[in-house]
Amino acid sequence: MSARMEPIAVPPSALPERADVVIVGGGIMGLAIAWNLAQLGQERIVVVEKSYLCSGASGRNGGGVRAQWSSETNVRLMKRSIALCSDFATKMRINVWFRRGGYLFLARSDARAKQLEESARLQREHGLPTRIVDRAEMKDIVPELDTSHFVAASWNSEDGVVFPWPFVWGYARACQKLGVALHTHTSVSEIETTNGRVSGVVTSRGRIATEKVLVCAGAWSPEITRMVGVELPSHPHRHEICSSEPLKPFLRPLVGDLADGLYFSQSMRGEIVGGISNAKVPEGLDQRSSMRFLGLYARALSRAMPVLGDVKILRQWAGCYDITPDGNPLVGDVDEVPGMYLMSGFMGHGFMMAPVMGELFARWLLHGEERELFERWNLRRYREGRLLSETMILG
Amino acid sequence: MSDKIVVCRCEDVTTHELEEAVRAGHRDLESLKRYTGFGTGWCQGKQCVALCSRLLIELGGDAPEGPITARPPFHPISVARLARVLGEDE
Numbered sequence: 001m002s003a004r005m006e007p008i009a010v011p012p013s014a015l016p017e018r019a020d021v022v023i024v025g026g027g028i029m030g031l032a033i034a035w036n037l038a039q040l041g042q043e044r045i046v047v048v049e050k051s052y053l054c055s056g057a058s059g060r061n062g063g064g065v066r067a068q069w070s071s072e073t074n075v076r077l078m079k080r081s082i083a084l085c086s087d088f089a090t091k092m093r094i095n096v097w098f099r100r101g102g103y104l105f106l107a108r109s110d111a112r113a114k115q116l117e118e119s120a121r122l123q124r125e126h127g128l129p130t131r132i133v134d135r136a137e138m139k140d141i142v143p144e145l146d147t148s149h150f151v152a153a154s155w156n157s158e159d160g161v162v163f164p165w166p167f168v169w170g171y172a173r174a175c176q177k178l179g180v181a182l183h184t185h186t187s188v189s190e191i192e193t194t195n196g197r198v199s200g201v202v203t204s205r206g207r208i209a210t211e212k213v214l215v216c217a218g219a220w221s222p223e224i225t226r227m228v229g230v231e232l233p234s235h236p237h238r239h240e241i242c243s244s245e246p247l248k249p250f251l252r253p254l255v256g257d258l259a260d261g262l263y264f265s266q267s268m269r270g271e272i273v274g275g276i277s278n279a280k281v282p283e284g285l286d287q288r289s290s291m292r293f294l295g296l297y298a299r300a301l302s303r304a305m306p307v308l309g310d311v312k313i314l315r316q317w318a319g320c321y322d323i324t325p326d327g328n329p330l331v332g333d334v335d336e337v338p339g340m341y342l343m344s345g346f347m348g349h350g351f352m353m354a355p356v357m358g359e360l361f362a363r364w365l366l367h368g369e370e371r372e373l374f375e376r377w378n379l380r381r382y383r384e385g386r387l388l389s390e391t392m393i394l395g
Numbered sequence: 396m397s398d399k400i401v402v403c404r405c406e407d408v409t410t411h412e413l414e415e416a417v418r419a420g421h422r423d424l425e426s427l428k429r430y431t432g433f434g435t436g437w438c439q440g441k442q443c444v445a446l447c448s449r450l451l452i453e454l455g456g457d458a459p460e461g462p463i464t465a466r467p468p469f470h471p472i473s474v475a476r477l478a479r480v481l482g483e484d485e
Binding site: 004005006007008009010012052053054055059165169173184185244245289291292294295296297298299301302308309310311312313314315316317 | 410418419421430464466468474
């Protein structure tokens with residue numbers, strides 16, 4: 001090519017000096033909240049993202065969206081989130097490649113099968129079609145599966161997968177249409193307080209005066225709250241994923257094994273995308289890839305689906321889960337610092353939870369709805385010693 | 396010059412798609428990669444990343460400090476071969 005292209009990039013706009021709400025983190029959670037707040041009429045919302053869109057966990061996850069959970073709250077919330085996912089493309093006018101191929105959770109032991117059965121009963125009470133299937137039916141759903149290692153499986157045909165990136169862009173674009181100021185490549189260095197209350201956010205591109213700051217920074221959230229002396233009980237945990245060469249569509253559900261954390265599904269691009277638990281990872285925020293992960297994943301995958309042995313892995317990457325000691329998130333207000341709010345600690349499933357949590361957070365903050373949830377998942381449960389549980393965390 | 400110029404052969408990304416992405420606000424290389432999909436196919440960017448970087452700069456975007464993050468493996472490798480990487484007790 002000889003001709004040069006014309007410069008068309010629009011330079012970033014100046015950071016506002018004042019905002020009613022500053023959201024720290026331009027991932028799916030921060031953007032979903034910003035959009036829902038703007039929908040309810042909240043003005044002067046600023047979202048600051050320290051890197052590019054999709055740079056954190058929102059751009060690094062497997063895109064799974066499921067309502068199969070063991071706690072009533074997660075089942076209820078994810079049922080709503082999936083309904084929001086299925087309308088997303090129409091509403092936001094962006095293709096998120098949502099495919100409802102179901103989720104098949106495999107059980108290797110009778111004890112695990114019993115646990116899945118109890119969860120399935122709870123899910124049915126909430127109107128989901130989840131049921132326990134035997135080996136023969138596992139074969140009907142995934143004919144290539146080597147079922148000899150598994151005694152039963154939990155099957156919900158209405159769970160699905162999305163392509164995470166356009167989901168983030170869809171919210172970002174919709175936010176901007178409603179007047180939300182979204183600033184990427186803008187990192188927070190200080191949260192100012194006056195008489196103990198939030199009064200401003202200092203960033204790499206200037207200061208914003210605000211009385212409300214919402215921390216939606218995923219695994220980076222503890223770094224943000226530490227700026228005002230608040231220690232969160234959560235910590236980052238690296239999780240790796242890889243993607244294969246594209247194949248003709250053949251695999252219907254996302255298959256998951258809670259014993260070793262193996263999961264895999266086929267994306268709309270045809271790639272097999274999956275991951276596995278890995279207890280031996282470096283401490284802290286680390287997004288590097290490891291050979292050990294590929295070894296663990298490939299071994300488990302080729303045992304579960306021997307036919308995939310000849311398939312080639314094209315790329316691997318890593319992101320950080322935001323892990324809490326009781327497996328439940330940290331949301332709502334922060335007692336120690338009035339004006340600070342949290343939406344973090346989502347244990348690697350924040351992406352699928354974002355559509356519903358964005359909606360509920362906006363209603364809670366502006367209209368005082370959903371008080372029970374925002375009390376139960378509040379950080380203060382750690383100060384008061386009332387911890388929760390969830391047994392169906394994958395990876 | 397043809398109206399349709401492919402910049403990433405693995406993922407069929409054209410110059411028009413780069414322009415559209417930059418117009419939509421994707422000013423940096425990593426963001427541009429995600430929005431257009433260049434560099435995410437069989438060659439993992441080995442053939443297209445230099446060209447896309449140059450075009451991004453011409454379009455007025457941010458000059459990249461380096462190539463896109465390298466994603467292992469260097470060459471595509473089969474699941475069966477990778478399955479033999481670790482010892483049985485690992």
